[in-house]
Amino acid sequence: MVYGFIKCPARFYYEIFSSGTSFSFGTSFSFGASVSSHLVHFLDDLTKTLADVSVSVSSAKFRIEELIRTLLHFIRTLLLLALPSVPHKEPPIMKDQSVMRENTVASEIGKFNLLQEQRVHTYRLFEEGHKIYLSTSPNYDFPTFRQLVHDVTQEFKRISGDIIAIEKNLRSSGNNAVADTILAIQECEKKKLELTAHLQLARQMVTECSEGELEKMKEKEIRAELGHVVEEINDHLTELRYEIYNGE
Incomplete structure (x- = not known):
């Protein structure tokens, strides 16, 4: 999965948004009320997985650190899009x-x-x-x-x-x-x-x-x-x- 992302990150994004169901890092992810909880677990698994990955590509254009930053930025963006908007509430007015x-x-x-x-x-x-x-x-x-x-x-x-x-x-x-x-x-x-x-x-x-x-x-x-x-x-x-x- 990591190699697929390195070769074609745009295709990787498209597959995630098209399926919207799971990642292959050990954590199932689905849009819904528990999206934030799933994403937290996913980020933990992602960090651990990438830390253990050993990539040996002679002509690699991306470093592992850049890959991690790119993925984290994507996940944070996904989180903002998936979470429901919370209506703004005016603070209670204390009556005199x-x-x-x-x-x-x-x-x-x-x-x-x-x-x-x-x-x-x-x-x-x-x-x-x-x-x-x-x-x-x-x-x-x-x-x-x-x-x-x-x-x-x-x-x-x-x-x-x-x-x-x-x-x-x-x-x-x-x-x-x-x-x-x-x-x-x-x-x-x-x-x-x-x-x-x-x-x-x-x-x-x-x-x-x-x-x-x-x-x-x-x-x-x-x-x-x-x-x-x-x-x-x-x-x-x-x-x-x-x-x-x-x-x-």
């Missing part, structure tokens, strides 16, 4: 901590807004259920209303638990101002639920005692107090929107 904090705020407030909408919807169901309950007077359908109260209580409990988790996440990420606002809303919502229960009881007393001025006054006071709490909640919600705007 302030950007990460803004993303956290936006994400958590989005979750909070969704939960707040669910809470408003639950209040509406509670109010509609109580109106239906009052319409069954004087023989109140208490079992149905009791089940409604149970379902509503569980839903409010779930919503409050999720919002508390949001408040903790914001605080742990350093967004204390937003967390404080959400905590204030939670406190107001607690008052609102208590006042709603008192208002429903007062309305039932007014229904049963239509001439009772004391009951009507009590209902009016609770309704006014509940209105103040609702205004306070709306103020905190506005403050929360400003927090989002300032963050952007």
